[in-house]
Amino acid sequence: MDFQLSEDQRALRAGIRDLLAGRFDRDRMRAAHEGGGGVDRALWRELGAAGFFALRLPEAEGGVGLGLPESVLLFEEIGRALLPGPLAATQLAAGAVKGAAEGEAVVALAEAGRPVGHLEGADALLVLDGDRARVVTGAALRQVVDGARPVRSLDPGTPLWRVPDLSAYEGEALPDGARLRREGALLTAAEQLGSSSRSLEAAVQHAGEREQFGAPIGAFQAVKHLCAGMLVRAEPARSAVYAAAVTGDPVEAAGAKLLADEAAVGNARDCLQVHGGMGFTWEADVHLRLKRAWLRAGQWVTTTDAEEALAADLG
Amino acid sequence: MDLAYTEEEEAFRARLREWLGSVLPGLPGKPDPGDWPGRRAYDSGWQKLLYDAGYAGLHWPADAGGRGATPTQHLIFLEETERAGAPYVGANFVGLLHAGPTVAAEGTAEQRARWLPPVLRGEEMWCQGFSEPDAGSDLASLRTRAVRDGDDYVVSGQKIWTSHAEVADWCELLVRTDAEAPKHRGISWLAMRMDSPGVTVRPLRTLAGSTEFAEMFLDEVRVPVSNRVGAENDGWRVTMVTLSFERGTAFVGEVVACRRTLDALAADARRSGRWDDAVLRRRLGRLNAEFRALWRLTQWNVSEAQAGGGVPGIGGSVFKLRYSHARQELYEAAAEVLGAGDDLDLDREWVLDRLSSLSYTIAAGTSQIQRNIVAERILGLPKGR
Ligand SMILES: Cc1cc2nc3c(=O)[nH]c(=O)nc-3n(C[C@H](O)[C@H](O)[C@H](O)COP(=O)(O)OP(=O)(O)OC[C@H]3O[C@@H](n4cnc5c(N)ncnc54)[C@H](O)[C@@H]3O)c2cc1C
Numbered sequence: 084m085d086f087q088l089s090e091d092q093r094a095l096r097a098g099i100r101d102l103l104a105g106r107f108d109r110d111r112m113r114a115a116h117e118g119g120g121g122v123d124r125a126l127w128r129e130l131g132a133a134g135f136f137a138l139r140l141p142e143a144e145g146g147v148g149l150g151l152p153e154s155v156l157l158f159e160e161i162g163r164a165l166l167p168g169p170l171a172a173t174q175l176a177a178g179a180v181k182g183a184a185e186g187e188a189v190v191a192l193a194e195a196g197r198p199v200g201h202l203e204g205a206d207a208l209l210v211l212d213g214d215r216a217r218v219v220t221g222a223a224l225r226q227v228v229d230g231a232r233p234v235r236s237l238d239p240g241t242p243l244w245r246v247p248d249l250s251a252y253e254g255e256a257l258p259d260g261a262r263l264r265r266e267g268a269l270l271t272a273a274e275q276l277g278s279s280s281r282s283l284e285a286a287v288q289h290a291g292e293r294e295q296f297g298a299p300i301g302a303f304q305a306v307k308h309l310c311a312g313m314l315v316r317a318e319p320a321r322s323a324v325y326a327a328a329v330t331g332d333p334v335e336a337a338g339a340k341l342l343a344d345e346a347a348v349g350n351a352r353d354c355l356q357v358h359g360g361m362g363f364t365w366e367a368d369v370h371l372r373l374k375r376a377w378l379r380a381g382q383w384v385t386t387t388d389a390e391e392a393l394a395a396d397l398g
Numbered sequence: 399m400d401l402a403y404t405e406e407e408e409a410f411r412a413r414l415r416e417w418l419g420s421v422l423p424g425l426p427g428k429p430d431p432g433d434w435p436g437r438r439a440y441d442s443g444w445q446k447l448l449y450d451a452g453y454a455g456l457h458w459p460a461d462a463g464g465r466g467a468t469p470t471q472h473l474i475f476l477e478e479t480e481r482a483g484a485p486y487v488g489a490n491f492v493g494l495l496h497a498g499p500t501v502a503a504e505g506t507a508e509q510r511a512r513w514l515p516p517v518l519r520g521e522e523m524w525c526q527g528f529s530e531p532d533a534g535s536d537l538a539s540l541r542t543r544a545v546r547d548g549d550d551y552v553v554s555g556q557k558i559w560t561s562h563a564e565v566a567d568w569c570e571l572l573v574r575t576d577a578e579a580p581k582h583r584g585i586s587w588l589a590m591r592m593d594s595p596g597v598t599v600r601p602l603r604t605l606a607g608s609t610e611f612a613e614m615f616l617d618e619v620r621v622p623v624s625n626r627v628g629a630e631n632d633g634w635r636v637t638m639v640t641l642s643f644e645r646g647t648a649f650v651g652e653v654v655a656c657r658r659t660l661d662a663l664a665a666d667a668r669r670s671g672r673w674d675d676a677v678l679r680r681r682l683g684r685l686n687a688e689f690r691a692l693w694r695l696t697q698w699n700v701s702e703a704q705a706g707g708g709v710p711g712i713g714g715s716v717f718k719l720r721y722s723h724a725r726q727e728l729y730e731a732a733a734e735v736l737g738a739g740d741d742l743d744l745d746r747e748w749v750l751d752r753l754s755s756l757s758y759t760i761a762a763g764t765s766q767i768q769r770n771i772v773a774e775r776i777l778g779l780p781k782g783r
Binding site for chain 2: 084085086087088089092152283287290291298299301302304306307308310311312314315318319320321322323325326328329330334335337338339341342387389390391392393394395396397398
């Protein structure tokens with residue numbers, strides 16, 4: 084047993100971190116959110132060219148041939164950078180949807196009863212209904228779009244639409260919907276993890292700089308303990324997410340999603356608190372992380388579903 | 399990242415399982431919690447069995463009487479023994495899990511040869527004399543003093559909350575050897591025989607009704623200078639080594655035990671119909687995620703230690719914080735599963751566990767102190783005020 088990142092994994096992570104730092108720094112992140120969110124097609128293609136979407140396709144099919152653990156490391160960086168877009172759905176659809184592997188196509192995620200993100204301009208829709216999955220494209224997709232109405236989205240990075248009953252639209256069935264759901268949950272959990280670490284870093288940095296009562300606020304125990312609590316949320320979640328990626332175990336994936344959702348939401352809240360009045364402004368980034376974390380918590384595997392799956396495993 | 403165990407590790411696990419299967423059925427029944435001589439005999443007997451089979455001091459270095467096993471093998475050992483429901487370290491806790499490792503890391507060759515083999519064979523038990531009535535969280539403000547007199551220190555003062563003091567042969571004792579120095583600089587780490595003249599142990603009754611710990615009065619107790627581990631006045635540094643073992647590795651096996659308890663609770667709830675209560679069921683599901691994650695975090699920490707070698711890092715504080723609260727939450731859930739009336743029956747084993755779980759956020763550094771450590775030493779926030 085060696086539960087540490089390999090050299091290759093470290094290099095892969097550093098690679099995407101650099102790419103995102105160069106192409107999606109804070110100014111661009113803010114601009115993307117001010118501009119109503121949506122997918123930056125040029126960046127999407129660059130990610131495609133770097134092998135992001137084809138990461139897990141076998142080399143024989145033109146993919147990179149890596150596994151879920153590597154994917155998880157990349158999605159963690161996506162979460163840190165707060166890059167918007169249905170990245171998990173698109174990576175999972177690579178191979179099944181034309182152009183997805185190359186970053187030419189955007190595949191949005193549609194779950195029964197939830198508004199759909201990034202619907203307008205999506206090239207395909209990955210529809211998840213229980214453990215069944217299918218891909219809706221072409222004329223059927225246009226019908227969905229025509230019947231949809233925009234929602235005033237809580238998350239400025241994710242435009243949302245309410246769609247009519249999806250069961251009415253034909254699509255191409257994908258095998259093993261349960262696996263897709265589980266893996267989508269895990270990739271999303273990795274984004275949550277990245278977000279929770281970023282919130283912690285922001286809180287620690289602010290606590291070290293902002294002075295009140297003649298001292299950095301981080302010298303006060305009440306603030307210190309908030310920050311320590313954030314680490315104690317993030318680290319067990321990290322172990323859970325990485326382990327689930329390695330084992331592929333469904334119960335473990337449910338646990339990972341549960342703890343990562345909690346870490347992303349809880350850490351964003353505490354980060355906001357550490358920033359005081361500044362934290363309540365549009366100017367501060369933390370609300371963007373919190374809103375995205377709420378959105379992700381409702382995707383693929385919700386808290387209730389995770390708890391039930393974990394309970395069923397007991398006894 | 400590779401969670402699979404190597405062939406060698408799996409072979410180790412298989413041998414251990416087989417051995418456990420062969421010895422556990424023949425063990426005598428657990429003694430009554432109040433029966434200290436019985437408990438000592440039981441714990442020491444188990445340790446002797448481990449020693450004879452080559453499982454004592456697995457991860458200790460060979461020159462400390464250990465087997466030089468990897469941290470991963472040690473982890474497998476803890477996992478398998480807990481899974482099989484083998485006896486816990488019990489009164490061997492301090493000797494095996496933190497005084498021993500401290501002596502192995504910081505002691506001289508003579509000290510290792512003198513103290514470690516009897517710990518491994520279960521012949522000598524240790525206790526921890528760190529806390530004092532006025533020095534708990536603020537441990538470095540301890541006042542028990544040791545004055546040099548020839549080849550001895552003469553020690554006077556009072557210790558408190560000393561677990562297993564009633565059966566211990568030795569005490570890892572913190573004393574002040576320089577009253578003038580700043581408080582962290584004047585401390586030394588001594589090994590004191592518990593039967594030395596001048597040592598008085600007065601048991602304290604815990605809220606569980608047992609006498610797990612004691613007050614200890616020291617009246618001009620003579621301790622040979624050669625029993626000092628580390629340099630004079632360098633005891634605080636040695637203490638940090640002890641605490642890193644105490645917080646880093648001492649609770650690892652218990653995570654497996656908690657998962658067994660959780661499974662048993664779920665089975666119980668299914669039988670009694672409590673399982674239909676969705677709130678309760680989901681609460682147990684959440685605890686499943688919690689203990690699974692704690693186990694993975696343990697593997698992560700062990701892998702990190704294996705890569706870094708030796709003494710566990712302060713990441714143990716993160717584990718300890720999360721674990722101590724999860725354990726309390728587990729027994730709160732247990733009370734609910736087993737129904738309102740049942741938790742009043744002190745003869746049920748889990749009821750005592752519920753009570754004892756209350757100590758987890760206090761002993762070995764309170765949660766508040768752990769948060770300070772995490773914030774200052776891991777996150778680098780400014781020193782407290
Ligand atoms: C079951 C059990 C077994 C034990 N076994 C041993 C043993 O074998 N040997 C031994 O030496 N000791 C032992 N202890 C003692 C244990 O280490 C201390 O109880 C612990 O360190 C706390 O010290 P205290 O009890 O003096 O509490 P205090 O330090 O008085 O703390 C009281 C409260 O104040 C809080 N507090 C104190 N200082 C701060 C601060 N700076 N910031 C924020 N909050 C603070 C604490 O968190 C706590 O909530 C044991 C304790 C228990 C419960």
